Amino acid sequence: MTGRVAEQSYDVGAWAALTRRLSPYLDLAIGLVAAGMSVMSLLGADVAAIDSRLEPADPLSVAASLVAGLSLVWRRSRPAASFAVFVSCCLVVTLTGHYIGLLSVLLLFSLYSLTAHSRRRDGVVGLAVCLLAFIGLAVLDVPDLGTSDVLQACALLVTAWALGDAIRSRRTQQSERLRIAEQEAAAAREQAARAVVEERLRIARELHDVIAHSMSLIAVQAGVGGHVIRSDVVAAERALEIIAETSRKALTQTRWMLGLLRGEDAGDAASPIHRIDDLAGLVRGVREAGIDVAVTIAGPARTLDAAIELTAYRIVQESLTNVLKHSLATQAQVLVTYLPDGVDVEVRDVGGGRPAAAAQVGSGSGHGLLGLRERARLLGGVLEYGALDGTGFRVAAHLPSSMEAAS
Structure with missing residues (x-):
């Protein structure tokens, strides 16, 4: 047209x-x-x-x-x-x-x-x-x-x-x-320009999520490696392997996103779009960083819109990143519930609480959670987060099953 x-x-x-x-x-x-x-x-x-x-x-x-x-x-x-x-x-x-x-x-x-x-x-x-x-x-x-x-x-x-x-x-x-x-x-030109700006803002949020999560894992594993390098060589080597693997994944996703920001065609096959099924790999990295994560998938699993699944993945990623960065907890729970009209995502850390120092550092995580709340709203969903009376921190979201259902 x-x-x-x-x-x-x-x-x-x-x-x-x-x-x-x-x-x-x-x-x-x-x-x-x-x-x-x-x-x-x-x-x-x-x-x-x-x-x-x-x-x-x-x-x-x-x-x-x-x-x-x-x-x-x-x-x-x-x-x-x-x-x-x-x-x-x-x-x-x-x-x-x-x-x-x-x-x-x-x-x-x-x-x-x-x-x-x-x-x-x-x-x-x-x-x-x-x-x-x-x-x-x-x-x-x-x-x-x-x-x-x-x-x-x-x-x-x-x-x-x-x-x-x-x-x-x-x-x-x-x-x-x-x-x-x-x-x-x-x-039409104005609409196209607005779509480009919105897409670049979306990619910028994705870039924040990737870098924040990857750097948190790298920082934790580097600390572990430095602590056990003399007493436990195997654990130190494993920490270095995790750092290398996390760095490669982050670099791949960062290059792809920067290519999109420059207007390059990264290709669908190379697009690192995460889905709910990819949570296992995400959780594995967090567990290796020292957090015991329990994952529960409830309801009949099914494929949702790519934007919905990516947002659900980012909510879990950002929440677990915040556990690594700002919480004293050693345990976390991830609950994904498939519903007829969408999917519920809940992440909470157990028994850790957050020290006073973390409240000052928490501006970074706040930016991520605020961005995810806005993203959920644009998709027709809702995201809430807050402390659990000193027993932990909870992030909960409800997302529709598709963009059509949201509209």
């Missing part, structure tokens, strides 16, 4: 721009040709054979015919002035008893130009002036203008006006379509 809107806007706009560039040269050519042919028609007419009352051409009639033709140069840029000059020159030629000749045909073109390129009211006034002028000339019994000629002229004038009015209406509709197309294209 956006592509068609942009293409329509470009086609109409390009044609309008081309017409604006060429119209002055085209109108100049029309005016010069009209002036020359009007003078030639006047000078070459056998006035005696047409109507014995007609006067032969003189400087006044030649000048009036020349000016009338040249006035068509401004038929688009100054349509009202061009029409007024043309009609005045025609009256001069006719009222002085000269042969109007080609000017009677060009009058139709002048009226058409006025109606097509000016306001509708101007076209109506121009038509009325022409009709009244022909009727008045017939009453005055000017040469070469009978009753049948007047009726025919009036019919042709109405036709010229109707054609010009149709062209004006069509041009107005095209301008309106162009305006609407430009508005739709601008709205």
